[in-house]
Amino acid sequence: MKTNLFRSIRNVGLFAVLTGVVAQMALAQQLQTNPTQIDQTNPAAGAAMDTYSGIYQTPWFNEPSIRQQLQMNDAQYDQLNQAYVTNWNRYNARINQIRNxxxxxxxxxxxxxxxxxxxxxxxxxxxxxxxxxxxxARQKYNQMYYQYRGYGAFYDPDVQQKLNLSETQRQSIREAGRQWNRQMGRYNRDYVSDPDVVLKRFNESRSEYSEGLKKILTPQQEEQWREIAGNRFEIPANVYFDNGVTTAKPVLK
Structure with missing residues (x-):
């Protein structure tokens, strides 16, 4: 009886080992055939694969300091948040289709x-x-949203119309925007491991962004843009980079 018992135990152990090996082989095969797994709840998880979008599941205006600057009441926030969730769900479904x-x-x-x-x-x-x-309230919100979006703000039809951008200027902004997003993608990837260094580089990039606009816009358009965007708001860096991992909230100066 003892011999049969030991034999059964040994067989069970062998079965467990074989099961583990098969599971590891299956996982390896899955990773080989589909090496990139995108988090369905967080499009930013594909930042290493794609350029930066800045569109997270948590809206950028959820940051308390932003809500304070916008003087947004609870009813406005709830309505705006619901609208954001609706749009984000559509965005998230589509972005994974594109990435895959x-x-x-x-x-x-x-x-x-x-x-x-x-x-x-x-x-x-x-x-x-x-x-x-x-x-x-709408004007203040638009001004902060434009500042948050960077080059992306110049894709807005109202901004394009008010500035009367030429086709050459639109192409220049598009290329500058793509370069910016690629750089932001690298910042977003590195922010969790080294936020201080990324913040320093990000501030330098913000200055380069301002200088880049001067090369594209005419002096008259620059003045118009300052009126459209308004006074500079303080937008915490975690709004751009934080994926829910980092809690520090450094403020751009």
Missing amino acids: DKTLDSQQREDRLEQLNNSFHDSFSNSARSVLADEA
């Missing part, structure tokens, strides 16, 4: 992601207009 589409080359994927990002911002901006009925 193996028929697209890198340039086509970047084009599709850029179109999707602009579509998200246009749709959400329309929602914000209906939520923020007060003109002064």
